[in-house]
Amino acid sequence: MIVKTELDQNRTTSKxxxxxxxxxSSDTGLSGKRVGMVLFSYYPADPRPRRAAEALAGxxxxxxxxCLREDSNEPRHDALxxxxxRRVPIRRRRGGVVxxxxxYLVFLLASSAIxxxxxxxxxxxxxxxxxxPDFLVYSAxxxxxxxxxxxxxxxxxxxxxxxxxxxLSPEARSVRxxxxxxxxxxxxxxxxxxxxxxxxxxFASRSCPSQKVSVVMNSPDEEIFRPxxxxxxxxxxxxDKPFVIMYHGSLVExxxxxxxxxxxxxxxxxxxNAELTIYGSRNAFLDSVMESVRRQGLEQSIRYLxxxxxxxxxxxxxxxxxxxxxxxxxxxxxxxxxTRIFEYLALSKAVIAPRAPGICDYFDDxxxxxxxxxxxxxxxxxxxxxxxxxxxxxxIMRRGQExxxxxxxxxxxxRLTGLVSGLLRTGLSTTQPNEEISERRSATIRK
Numbered sequence: 001m002i003v004k005t006e007l008d009q010n011r012t013t014s015k016x017x018x019x020x021x022x023x024x025s026s027d028t029g030l031s032g033k034r035v036g037m038v039l040f041s042y043y044p045a046d047p048r049p050r051r052a053a054e055a056l057a058g059x060x061x062x063x064x065x066x067c068l069r070e071d072s073n074e075p076r077h078d079a080l081x082x083x084x085x086r087r088v089p090i091r092r093r094r095g096g097v098v099x100x101x102x103x104y105l106v107f108l109l110a111s112s113a114i115x116x117x118x119x120x121x122x123x124x125x126x127x128x129x130x131x132x133p134d135f136l137v138y139s140a141x142x143x144x145x146x147x148x149x150x151x152x153x154x155x156x157x158x159x160x161x162x163x164x165x166x167x168l169s170p171e172a173r174s175v176r177x178x179x180x181x182x183x184x185x186x187x188x189x190x191x192x193x194x195x196x197x198x199x200x201x202x203f204a205s206r207s208c209p210s211q212k213v214s215v216v217m218n219s220p221d222e223e224i225f226r227p228x229x230x231x232x233x234x235x236x237x238x239x240d241k242p243f244v245i246m247y248h249g250s251l252v253e254x255x256x257x258x259x260x261x262x263x264x265x266x267x268x269x270x271x272x273n274a275e276l277t278i279y280g281s282r283n284a285f286l287d288s289v290m291e292s293v294r295r296q297g298l299e300q301s302i303r304y305l306x307x308x309x310x311x312x313x314x315x316x317x318x319x320x321x322x323x324x325x326x327x328x329x330x331x332x333x334x335x336x337x338x339t340r341i342f343e344y345l346a347l348s349k350a351v352i353a354p355r356a357p358g359i360c361d362y363f364d365d366x367x368x369x370x371x372x373x374x375x376x377x378x379x380x381x382x383x384x385x386x387x388x389x390x391x392x393x394x395x396i397m398r399r400g401q402e403x404x405x406x407x408x409x410x411x412x413x414x415r416l417t418g419l420v421s422g423l424l425r426t427g428l429s430t431t432q433p434n435e436e437i438s439e440r441r442s443a444t445i446r447k
Contacts, residue, residue: 028059028417028418028420028421029421029424029425030056030059030060030061030417030420030421030424031059031060031061032060032061032062033060033061033062033125033126033424034061034062034064034122034123034124034125034126035056035061035062035063035064035124035125035126035127035128035420036064036065036066036115036118036119036124036126036127036128036140036143036148037049037052037053037056037063037064037065037066037083037127037128037129037130038065038066038067038111038115038127038128038129038130038136038139038140039065039066039067039129039130040067040068040092040103040104040107040130040132040133040136041067041068041092041130042067042068042070042092043065043067043083043085043087044080045070046067046130047218047221047310047339048130048153048155048195048218049065049067049130049153051221051409051413052128052130052153052216052416053065053083054081054082054083055413055416055417056128056416056417056420057081057082057083058082059417059420059421061126062084063082063083063084064084064086064118065083065084065085065086066086066087066088066110066111066114066115067085067086067087067088068087068088068090068091068092068107069087069088069089069090069091070091071091074087075087076089086114088107088110088111088114090103090106090107090110097162097166097174100133104132104133104135104136107136108133108135108136108138108139111136111139112138112139112141112142115127115139115140115142115143116142116143119142119143119146119148123143123146123147123148124143124146124148125147125148125149125424126148126149126150126151126420126423126424127139127140127143127144127148127149127150127151128151128153128420129150129151129152129153129189130153130155131152131153131154131155131156131158131185132155132156132158132161133158133181134152134154134158134178134181134182134185134186135181135184135185137150137152137185137188137189138185138188140188144188149190149191149423149424149427150188150189150190150191151189151190151191151192151193151419151420151423152185152186152188152189152191152192152193153193153194153216154186154192154193154194154195154199154203155194155195156195156332157182157199157202157203157332157335158178158181158182159175159178159179159182160202160331160332160335161332162174162175162178163175163330163331163332164254164330164331164332164333170331179206179207182203182206182207183206183207183208186203186207186208186212187207187208189212190423190427191212191214191419191423192208192212192213192214193213193214193215193216193416193419194213194214194215194216195215195216195217195218195337196215196217196335196336196337196358196361196362197215197358197361197362198334198335198336198337198357198358198361199215199335199358200213200214200215202335214415214419215415216412216415216416216419217337217407217412218337218339219339219342219407219408219409219411219412220339220342220343220346220409221310221409222346222408222409222410224310224311224314225310225314225342225343225346225347226314226346227346227347227401227404227405227408228346228347228348229348230348230394230397230398230401231348231394233391233394234390234391234393234394235390237390240273241273242273242274242275243271243273243274243275243321243387244275244277244319244320244321244322245260245264245274245275245276245277245320245321245322245323245324245383246276246277246279246316246317246320246322246323246324247260247276247277247278247279247280247323247324247326248278248279248280248308248313248316248323248340249279249280249325249338249340250280250281251278251280251281251282251283251285251286251289252283252285253285253328254327254328254330254332254333255325255326255327255328255333256326256327256328256374257278257285257286257289257326258288258289258292259326259327259328259374259375259376259379260276260324260326260376260379261276261289261292261293261296261298261302262376262379262380263324263326263376263377263379263380263383264276264298264301264302264380264383265296265298266376266377266380267380267383267384267387268298268301270384271383271384271387274301274383274387275301275302275303276301276302276303277302277303277305277316277320278302278303278304278305279305279306279307279308279313279316280306280307281306281307282304282306282307286304290302290304313343314347317343317344317347317349318347318349320349321349321350321386321387322349322350322351322352322383322386322393323340323343323344323349323350323351323352324351324352324379324383325338325340325341325351325352325353325354326352326354326371326376326379327354327356327373327374328373328374329354329373329374333354333356333358333373334356334357334358334373335356335357335358336356336358336359337358337359337361337362338353338359341353341359341363341368341400342404342407345397345400345401345403345404346401346404348397348401349397350369350386350393350394350396350397351368351369351397351400352369352370352371352379352382352383352386353368353369353370353371354370354371354372354373354374355370355371355372355373356373362403362407363400363403366396366399367396367399367400367402367403368396368400368403369382369385369386369393369396370382
């Protein structure tokens, strides 16, 4: 079993590790090491690469990061929190398959050239590559030949994501090609990191040995989402105060904002003061959803408040009554473990999430309020449950917080730096979370 093998490694390495107050090893052996990081995204806007880069820089590594340049106002060369940033003048544009491939290839050539030039001056100890695409890992070809270790961080499984975006059959030629590229890419890397147990199982089942795959979850940054102490009892409902349901995140069809609107319409008669607040960047999908809002006469009950920095999202969560993760059913959302679940729990707010394998690997009915994936009707029933059962909701939220405490970013960061330390020291992919975290993960899986 994937997780058992990984946890056995963790227990072995954790006994030899002393901890600092910030959760990092006091003797990682990473100080002075040099790492090149590559991502086809914007920095520092993309949270997972930012957390990884700053975690390595915090261990004393010299971090050179190559990313996209969103607009001409962004400097090509920059530095932030110990990370040296080199932006390539390419913008990410959504479009068809050909457009994606063209952008990926251009960035692959550009990032490869930068890494080669820098490696010839002073060799890298580590190249850390974020997907998408998977084949971006080949930007590390020359550094690897010169002795660098290579980590591939798989944010998303490309075959499943492309199936979802383009409505492709699992037997489509392009899907089979993506699976082959995934296998080659994972084989090229010395170590593979991914976001949850469901993805780890998937990659190990078709692309690489289980021992090569480690999980570092997308946990919220405690410096921003500072954990709140859960209340001892639910607050009293004020009859004329709105019951606020909150959605934040990417406004794409698979994330199901339209289902949240349908659910609100269904509960509006029984909870007339219910309102839905929406945070995220405007696009064509949002426009179509807001048009349906107007047709149903729900304009007074739904507020779109635009994209907000995480600090303001924290304030919005504090002000809401319940968060929703209203995903539609597809192969991608079945695998996903949305970070938003942990963001609500960190701030002592109830959250309603879909019953999907990527979430059920961590939570059960006693620790999270589930709705049937893709069902607006069941989402509406769970919203009513939260409204009418504040005491039960509070107890479920508390148990969910216990799960969150085993997967804080402090713990996941410690895991990441331990993996890198072991890889550079021995050439093996090893991780170093403390034994209590390992035991809790094992207990979660047994559920």
